[in-house]
Amino acid sequence: MKPFKELLKTSADAHGHLCPGQIVGVRMAMLGCRLIGLEEPTRRDQIKKLIVYVEMDRCTADAVAHVTGVKLGRRSLKFVDYGIMAATFVNLETDNAFRILSTEESRDLAALYAPEAESKKEQQLEAYKRMPDSVLFRVHEVQVRLGEYDMPGPTRRKVACARCGQVVRDGREVMKNGQVFCRPCSGGCYFYDAREVSWSGMDWSPYGDSIILENIRNRSTDFLVSKARSIRALDVQT
Ligand SMILES: [Zn+2]
Numbered sequence: 001m002k003p004f005k006e007l008l009k010t011s012a013d014a015h016g017h018l019c020p021g022q023i024v025g026v027r028m029a030m031l032g033c034r035l036i037g038l039e040e041p042t043r044r045d046q047i048k049k050l051i052v053y054v055e056m057d058r059c060t061a062d063a064v065a066h067v068t069g070v071k072l073g074r075r076s077l078k079f080v081d082y083g084i085m086a087a088t089f090v091n092l093e094t095d096n097a098f099r100i101l102s103t104e105e106s107r108d109l110a111a112l113y114a115p116e117a118e119s120k121k122e123q124q125l126e127a128y129k130r131m132p133d134s135v136l137f138r139v140h141e142v143q144v145r146l147g148e149y150d151m152p153g154p155t156r157r158k159v160a161c162a163r164c165g166q167v168v169r170d171g172r173e174v175m176k177n178g179q180v181f182c183r184p185c186s187g188g189c190y191f192y193d194a195r196e197v198s199w200s201g202m203d204w205s206p207y208g209d210s211i212i213l214e215n216i217r218n219r220s221t222d223f224l225v226s227k228a229r230s231i232r233a234l235d236v237q238t
């Protein structure tokens with residue numbers, strides 16, 4: 001793994017600023033990777049062995065993702081919205097997993113580790129670099145239940161929502177009265193009062209060409225109807 005200083009620099013650049021969360025996150029990731037025996041997590045042979053759960057959407061989460069190289073799009077980064085400054089590092093090969101929590105004491109003790117600092121932020125920035133891992137973190141060895149549908153790799157299941165036709169991937173559908181629904185259609189999701197909208201400028205595309213668009217528009221009805229049928233025809237697959 002690259003040295004702390006270097007990781008902190010690139011992490012702060014990617015995140016947009018240097019903040020106490022970058023220091024805590026970089027150290028959390030370095031410790032987590034060391035504990036599960038993946039010292040070079042971004043290297044080709046190790047990147048597929050690592051899964052990281054982050055429990056907060058704060059500065060620290062960016063640093064953890066940066067150092068470990070995990071990504072939502074690779075399914076190696078799992079966000080669980082607990083509002084807790086913690087992350088769990090899982091080695092898929094060995095099943096070893098450690099949950100690392102940032103301590104509240106570290107905030108209280110910042111003044112002790114950087115008494116010369118002039119502002120609270122300066123104090124945290126310096127103190128979090130100096131504190132030993134034992135003050136900065138608590139560590140739990142844990143078991144993580146990773147289901148087949150949580151794993152990286154190709155989509156293992158696709159079903160169409162019985163109400164809106166949208167395809168739901170990886171077993172995230174909801175069963176009700178023997179039918180499958182997407183979460184929004186099953187009731188209770190983060191948005192409400194959804195109304196489909198369209199506008200003339202919606203025909204824009206980065207490589208738009210009016211002749212091609214015209215051709216597509218002329219056959220669009222048939223094309224879209226058959227497409228919709230084929231999606232609705234998708235049934236529960238296992
Ligand atoms: Zn930040």
Ligand SMILES: [Zn+2]
Pocket residue numbers: 161162163164165166181182183184185186
């Ligand atoms: Zn739906």
